Amino acid sequence: MDEAHRIVELIPRLRRYARALVSDRARADDLVQDTLERAWNKFHLWRPGSDLRAWLFTVMHNVHVNQVRASRDHAVLDDEGPEMAVAAVQGASLEIRDLERALAVLPPEQREVLLLIALEDMSYAEVAAMLDIPIGTVMSRLSRAREKLRALMHGTPVTVRLQVVK
């Protein structure tokens, strides 16, 4: 089947993931557009016969990481760093029932892993390969993301390495 055709078929999936990743609708479509442009220019790097969806999501991941770094609107790219300053400032029993807002509070690298697995149904191994990180890191990010989201959605205290900053 024609690859251009298959890429176009995947656009709704890319848009859904982008929307969940950056929440703002226009910025999400910007991300998809940048991803498609990059994929377009780099298409000779795609290995025929390999998973086109995984490749496109990897391209999107790289574009997104570069944008996050450039914009610096999320300083936390390293999940060993101090985390959840937002929740700490607002109090440990923070209640955010709005799923979209709760997602936005997650550190980007945790949000990404959660969405690839929960929304895109990717296997841990696929996500590890895509993000070029060990499976153990995938699972620890997933674990933190889920627990944080649960705390945010249900107003229970965040227990995962959360310290209230005075």
Place this chain on the structure above:
Amino acid sequence: MTESTTSPVAEADLLAYVDGQLPSSRNHEVEAWLAARPEEAARIAAYRHQDEELKLFFAPVLDEPVPARLARFSERPSKWRPYAIAASFLVMGLGVGALAGWQLHAMRVPAGGPVGIAKNAAVAHATYSPEVRHPVEVGADQEAHLVAWLSKRLGTTLRVPKLDASGFNLVGGRLLPGDAKPAGGPSPVAQFMYQTQGGRRLTLYVRTEATNNTETAFRYAREGNVGVFYWIDRNVGYALSSADLNREELLAAANTAYKQLNP
């Protein structure tokens, strides 16, 4: 309670349970474990609920009309035409350094294959490389017998690369079970173990592949603390694993092995 006879349930099991990525036998163990722990069961149920909510919340995006600025990508420019080049895995974020010195002629991996071999090889490495007394079934002192035996079981003529120049001496090898073939029946796998004088180990995992590749791919993966370089050459898949070598050292060993396997 069945807990005493099974391995303890870790957070990783619980996550894999939520995501349907546990083997079914383990599923039952996790369910039994959760049945005795209502708080944990509630937490796991909440995670599942979260996932469902996520899917529901973002599902409408799939049905939205694609904006024109994105839809224009349906026109295929001539430069889209795929052609294999040696740098194709760069975009996958798999390391510029890995390319240095690598001399494969082209890149092509059947989808699904390599991930499987890398994971299986890493698991086998992690299982047998810590063995002090029984790291292998047949020792290097019987190398001719070892190679003949494993070649017969795999149904292909195997060669064992010599890595002595890199400081790795053959310890020996063993036969391992592989994934069942689509046509049914087992597909045995061979593992050769090497070791330095200092006790650092690497293993070469060899299995036959269903596809008959005319081009060779070469990729790197990591499973836990085990690094794996793997490639498929015609109908044989190779994976070189170690937890003791850094990526560059492992690459050098893989390069040496590849050259000897393709003189």
